[in-house]
Amino acid sequence: MRLNLDCIRDILLAADEELTLHKNMEFYHGIKYESLKDYSFDELHFHALQCSMSGLIIIKRYVDGGFSIRDITPEGYTFLDKVRSNKMWNTVKTSLKKLGAFSLKSIIDAVLTTLIP
Numbered sequence: 001m002r003l004n005l006d007c008i009r010d011i012l013l014a015a016d017e018e019l020t021l022h023k024n025m026e027f028y029h030g031i032k033y034e035s036l037k038d039y040s041f042d043e044l045h046f047h048a049l050q051c052s053m054s055g056l057i058i059i060k061r062y063v064d065g066g067f068s069i070r071d072i073t074p075e076g077y078t079f080l081d082k083v084r085s086n087k088m089w090n091t092v093k094t095s096l097k098k099l100g101a102f103s104l105k106s107i108i109d110a111v112l113t114t115l116i117p
Contacts, residue, residue, distance in 0.1 A: 007043060007044070007047045008050070008104070009080075011047055011048055011051060011057070011069070012057070012072065013084070015072050016072060024060075024070050025068060027045065027069075028065075029066070031044065054104045056072065056075060056079060057073060058072075075112070078112060
């Protein structure tokens with residue numbers, strides 16, 4: 001599966017909207033979050049894992065194949081704050097295409113350190 005930057009941003013935006021101290025985002029084989037309905041379960045699962053491995057979110061995986069997003073990390077919030085607006089997000093994507101950055105870690109590093117003051 002290819003990395004979809006819009007899916008990563010949409011997951012972070014949805015998590016920021018949905019998570020509370022007492023409420024996780026639960027994912028099973030149906031999508032119940034309106035802002036994520038354009039993505040398949042497998043696509044969301046893959047991108048949530050990538051976000052978790054890159055230190056943006058904390059997830060829990062279940063033996064039945066489901067997962068939950070439990071929290072956004074401080075680095076995740078910093079990344080999200082820099083790409084929250086559509087105008088800034090489009091600027092970031094244009095800049096990343098010029099840089100040729102394709103790994104999520106390199107994208108996070110570029111956003112946090114070089115692309116946006």
